[in-house]
Amino acid sequence: MIQLYWCPRTRASRALWLIEELGEPFELVEIDLRDAESRSNPDFLSASPMRKVPALRDGEVTVADSAAIGLYLADRYPRAGLAPAIDAPDRGRYLFWMTFLPGVIEPAMAQKFNGWETEPATIGWGNFERMIETLENGLADGPWLLGDPFSAADVMAGSSVNFMSMFGILPDSPVLKAYLERCQARPAYARAMAREA
Numbered sequence: 001m002i003q004l005y006w007c008p009r010t011r012a013s014r015a016l017w018l019i020e021e022l023g024e025p026f027e028l029v030e031i032d033l034r035d036a037e038s039r040s041n042p043d044f045l046s047a048s049p050m051r052k053v054p055a056l057r058d059g060e061v062t063v064a065d066s067a068a069i070g071l072y073l074a075d076r077y078p079r080a081g082l083a084p085a086i087d088a089p090d091r092g093r094y095l096f097w098m099t100f101l102p103g104v105i106e107p108a109m110a111q112k113f114n115g116w117e118t119e120p121a122t123i124g125w126g127n128f129e130r131m132i133e134t135l136e137n138g139l140a141d142g143p144w145l146l147g148d149p150f151s152a153a154d155v156m157a158g159s160s161v162n163f164m165s166m167f168g169i170l171p172d173s174p175v176l177k178a179y180l181e182r183c184q185a186r187p188a189y190a191r192a193m194a195r196e197a
Contacts, residue, residue, distance in 0.1 A: 002026040002073075005044045005055040007033050008196050014159035015054035015069050016195060018152055020188035022073060022080045028195070067102050067156060071095075074152040082152040090146050097138065097145045097153035104131050105160045112169050128169075135161070136175045143182055150186070158183035 004019060006012040006028050019026050031053055032038040039051060047062035048055035055064040056072070063072045074083035084091045103124060108131035111118060120126040126134075135157060138145050145153045161180045164170035170177075183189055 001058075003029050003043075003057040005029050005031050005041075005047060005053055005057075007031050007053045010053055011066055012054035013192060013196055014066050014155055015056065017159060017189055017192040018070055018073055018082070018155045020192045021082060021150075021152075021155065021186075022077045024077055024080075065102065067098055070152040070156055071098055081149065082155075084146070084149075084151070094146060094151060094153055097151075098156060100134075100153075101156040101160060104134070105157070109160070109164065109169065113167075132171055132173065132176070136173060139175055139179055142179070154183065158189075 002019060002024060004012070004015055004026060006016055007030060010033070016028070029041075029044070030038075031041060031044050033053065043057065044055060045051065047057050048064040050064065052064070054066060054069055056062065056069050058072075058076065061072070061076075063069050071083075074080070078085075084094050104126070107123075107125040108128040110116070111125070112128040118127050120130055125131060138157075141147050144150045145157060158180065161170065161176050162183065165177075165180060170180075
């Protein structure tokens, strides 16, 4: 059975949402990141080298980090239809969006929160404005990042758009606001947020 090492109101919420989308049985193992004893859970530490949530155990497999968990789960449980097949034409686009979260969205959000000045041409994530523009353009053929099918990439991006909205840094973007509403309307999202509450 899938075990998710999780702490409410953290990046682990996106992994919880993704697991809810799978429709597979799972167990939540709460890790209180403020508590040294909880953080030193040996099973958690063996699954999470950085001692961060989310981390996951699925039988003998351990995976840490949201994007890696998303890639693993979508491929491991294909019945949910959350990833294109390895040889599908849109697999490359899917992989781009799956890694856009750790490679672009999170660094750009950190830049925005911390007021860092960057030169977009020399920084891998460009800057916050370019990240937003890229997301908006990616949804042009919507309703989802791959067009009609909802995918694990939408969990990664949608949860990030939700975080930007919660923290007051989401620009006034009709495209991203409508995307967030579509994400929040998903039953699996509602189930995950009910657990978060």
